[in-house]
Amino acid sequence: MKFTIQRDHLVQSVQDVMKAVSSRTTIPILTGIKIVAHSEGVTLTGSDSDVSIESFIPTEENENVIVEIFQQGSIVLQARFFSEIVKKLPMDIVEMEVANNHSTVIRSGKAEFNLNGLDPEEYPHLPQIEEENAFKIPADLLKAMIRQTVFAVSTSETRPILTGVNWRLENGELICIATDSHRLALRKAVINTGSQSSYNAVIPGKSLSELSKILDDTSDLVEIVITENQVLFKAKHILFFSRLLDGNYPDTSRLIPTDSKTNMTINSREFLQAIDRASLLAKEARNNVVKLSTLADKNIEISSNSPEIGKVSEEIQAAELLGEELKISFSAKYVMDALKALEGTEINVNFTGAMRPFVIRTIEDDSMLQLILPVRTY
Amino acid sequence: MKFTIQRDHLVQSVQDVMKAVSSRTTIPILTGIKIVAHSEGVTLTGSDSDVSIESFIPTEENENVIVEIFQQGSIVLQARFFSEIVKKLPMDIVEMEVANNHSTVIRSGKAEFNLNGLDPEEYPHLPQIEEENAFKIPADLLKAMIRQTVFAVSTSETRPILTGVNWRLENGELICIATDSHRLALRKAVINTGSQSSYNAVIPGKSLSELSKILDDTSDLVEIVITENQVLFKAKHILFFSRLLDGNYPDTSRLIPTDSKTNMTINSREFLQAIDRASLLAKEARNNVVKLSTLADKNIEISSNSPEIGKVSEEIQAAELLGEELKISFSAKYVMDALKALEGTEINVNFTGAMRPFVIRTIEDDSMLQLILPVRTY
Numbered sequence: 001m002k003f004t005i006q007r008d009h010l011v012q013s014v015q016d017v018m019k020a021v022s023s024r025t026t027i028p029i030l031t032g033i034k035i036v037a038h039s040e041g042v043t044l045t046g047s048d049s050d051v052s053i054e055s056f057i058p059t060e061e062n063e064n065v066i067v068e069i070f071q072q073g074s075i076v077l078q079a080r081f082f083s084e085i086v087k088k089l090p091m092d093i094v095e096m097e098v099a100n101n102h103s104t105v106i107r108s109g110k111a112e113f114n115l116n117g118l119d120p121e122e123y124p125h126l127p128q129i130e131e132e133n134a135f136k137i138p139a140d141l142l143k144a145m146i147r148q149t150v151f152a153v154s155t156s157e158t159r160p161i162l163t164g165v166n167w168r169l170e171n172g173e174l175i176c177i178a179t180d181s182h183r184l185a186l187r188k189a190v191i192n193t194g195s196q197s198s199y200n201a202v203i204p205g206k207s208l209s210e211l212s213k214i215l216d217d218t219s220d221l222v223e224i225v226i227t228e229n230q231v232l233f234k235a236k237h238i239l240f241f242s243r244l245l246d247g248n249y250p251d252t253s254r255l256i257p258t259d260s261k262t263n264m265t266i267n268s269r270e271f272l273q274a275i276d277r278a279s280l281l282a283k284e285a286r287n288n289v290v291k292l293s294t295l296a297d298k299n300i301e302i303s304s305n306s307p308e309i310g311k312v313s314e315e316i317q318a319a320e321l322l323g324e325e326l327k328i329s330f331s332a333k334y335v336m337d338a339l340k341a342l343e344g345t346e347i348n349v350n351f352t353g354a355m356r357p358f359v360i361r362t363i364e365d366d367s368m369l370q371l372i373l374p375v376r377t378y
Numbered sequence: 379m380k381f382t383i384q385r386d387h388l389v390q391s392v393q394d395v396m397k398a399v400s401s402r403t404t405i406p407i408l409t410g411i412k413i414v415a416h417s418e419g420v421t422l423t424g425s426d427s428d429v430s431i432e433s434f435i436p437t438e439e440n441e442n443v444i445v446e447i448f449q450q451g452s453i454v455l456q457a458r459f460f461s462e463i464v465k466k467l468p469m470d471i472v473e474m475e476v477a478n479n480h481s482t483v484i485r486s487g488k489a490e491f492n493l494n495g496l497d498p499e500e501y502p503h504l505p506q507i508e509e510e511n512a513f514k515i516p517a518d519l520l521k522a523m524i525r526q527t528v529f530a531v532s533t534s535e536t537r538p539i540l541t542g543v544n545w546r547l548e549n550g551e552l553i554c555i556a557t558d559s560h561r562l563a564l565r566k567a568v569i570n571t572g573s574q575s576s577y578n579a580v581i582p583g584k585s586l587s588e589l590s591k592i593l594d595d596t597s598d599l600v601e602i603v604i605t606e607n608q609v610l611f612k613a614k615h616i617l618f619f620s621r622l623l624d625g626n627y628p629d630t631s632r633l634i635p636t637d638s639k640t641n642m643t644i645n646s647r648e649f650l651q652a653i654d655r656a657s658l659l660a661k662e663a664r665n666n667v668v669k670l671s672t673l674a675d676k677n678i679e680i681s682s683n684s685p686e687i688g689k690v691s692e693e694i695q696a697a698e699l700l701g702e703e704l705k706i707s708f709s710a711k712y713v714m715d716a717l718k719a720l721e722g723t724e725i726n727v728n729f730t731g732a733m734r735p736f737v738i739r740t741i742e743d744d745s746m747l748q749l750i751l752p753v754r755t756y
Binding site: 078085088 | 459462463468482487488489492493494651655659686687688689690691
């Protein structure tokens with residue numbers, strides 16, 4: 001293997017595939033990045049066996065030469081050292097050459113590194129995925145759908161299935177749901193599937209978070225293929241594989257209340273900041289719980305009381321406040337997470353009493369929904 | 379106590395005095411910030427008993443009203459909560475009022491906090507310091523002198539005196555020296571003392587680092603008063619007290635070689651980056667040690683070899699290279715720290731053999747010096 005490559009492209013690709021490399025793997029070769037030089041360019045692969053990322057650097061792009069291949073071949077290099085090295089190379093062009101015994105020379109300007117490589121034949125093969133039933137989503141929409149749901153997955157392994165986001169594709173609509181059993185985030189979008197396929201899969205939240213970091217904020221289409229135990233995301237020059245979680249995702253549809261007793265329309269930012277302030281004293285004393293009380297004249301009060309430290313209260317005027325009087329306590333963190341995930345300046349909050357879950361939605365947009373269980377405080 | 383104050387000024391002052399507040403103190407009242415409202419304005423104090431910081435906010439500045447005092451008085455509020463609260467208050471104006479039992483109301487817009495305060499009478503008094511023998515240094519010079527020495531203090535408590543920077547004022551010259559016994563940093567400057575006073579004090583490195591963060595990068599003069607066991611820095615609206623370290627600082631003058639056998643003049647940035655690259659493979663395998671070898675034609679080679687991982691070497695051309703041939707090994711971190719501390723694009727390195735300390739200086743500037751002990755590698 002011998003090629004020269006533009007450093008910037010190499011740095012970017014290494015950074016992308018590094019997102020799949022774990023230093024805590026039990027399979028030694030997976031601490032490395034696999035590098036393959038072939039006639040079309042250079043392909044890098046990183047994997048922790050749950051997630052695998054492949055990044056392709058073409059020989060030419062927009063008539064600029066990016067890679068020059070002198071000899072095809074492959075090698076696996078320690079990811080930690082290789083990624084640090086490419087970042088700090090002195091010149092714009094990098095030369096890489098595999099000599100005897102997988103020993104690999106990395107040259108740039110007058111700097112020359114000799115890294116002990118590993119046998120590329122030992123690197124596991126990526127899953128083979130039939131790409132027949134792919135559907136496509138613009139990258140920016142995909143990132144939004146991830147951002148608006150993934151924060152609500154469970155971080156506890158008590159019910160492993162809840163550490164993933166449930167993706168259901170039915171009748172040309174993709175519905176993403178995440179819940180940790182204290183709150184639930186739902187986002188849906190109409191998808192151009194091209195076929196009548198339907199899926200029901202649970203993708204690990206961690207995989208989606210990493211995918212989201214790699215994707216650019218463009219409207220370029222990302223191709224998605226879901227198989228029985230794998231999902232593949234294909235973006236420009238990037239293949240992102242993740243295993244799926246085993247098991248059935250709970251039916252969450254009956255959790256979402258259809259009626260409501262108190263309805264509020266309020267400025268999202270004012271609501272968020274008042275809760276943020278009230279939570280300052282609540283953080284440790286009371287498990288981050290704040291209280292909302294309806295007052296007269298469309299006013300609400302956000303308050304918190306920690307006998308050791310002090311108390312805080314703040315009034316905000318809602319744009320609209322209809323229905324029954326209400327005093328309800330909730331986790332400031334959960335409501336703040338939900339408000340940050342929603343877009344728009346005004347939001348609707350629908351309560352069904354102090355002991356029932358309440359729902360937060362952006363006004364005139366039913367494609368997303370945040371549901372939160374209140375906290376009993378008596 | 380009752381006053382209104384501009385939030386920005388309060389936030390800045392709280393941030394400054396917070397640098398002295400430790401959450402791990404054994405004296406409960408020192409987890410608080412003392413607030414005193416008096417006829418000239420508001421004074422905040424934070425202290426961990428080693429360092430005390432007093433910040434003064436005047437009632438008026440440049441004809442703008444900053445503070446309005448309605449009732450003089452004082453209170454101590456939990457620093458952690460108070461600092462978070464002031465940062466997140468909604469409006470530009472903050473009202474503070476102490477009610478019964480040290481309970482303190484903080485109001486801004488419609489947000490109202492009630493914090494349980496502590497008795498200000500219990501807050502320790504700051505040291506009384508005679509200000510007769512003060513000397514003055516511009517703030518930016520003081521920050522540079524701290525930056526160029528403090529990184530070299532010892533982090534080990536084996537010899538506590540080495541965790542401080544030795545400040546010696548003699549014949550109108552201030553000399554600052556720090557060493558951890560593997561390297562030494564020295565910076566001197568001519569000071570306008572006004573008197574024939576001389577001092578020899580050791581200031582904790584931690585205190586100087588905190589002081590440096592508080593000072594602005596201006597040429598405003600900072601007044602410095604050194605007593606037997608305290609040092610006081612007086613900047614605009616800020617008093618910064620630190621205890622001094624007990625004991626005699628070792629005589630370091632005989633450590634600095636007066637002759638040399640190999641002399642090199644080299645571009646500081648190129649030298650630093652080559653060492654940085656060579657250290658990438660050296661980090662764990664060999665305790666961050668890299669090797670410098672002189673070559674022909676004013677070239678030097680920086681290299682490192684970690685049998686498990688690989689090796690790296692790089693040639694750089696020096697601007698000047700005179701004297702004996704040399705192979706020397708040193709800690710990459712120590713030399714990089716030293717190079718970052720020095721100013722100027724070209725530096726002189728004077729070696730006295732592979733086993734003797736070597737000295738790095740900025741060209742044509744003897745006000746600063748970095749000395750480093752080599753590492754034996756055979």
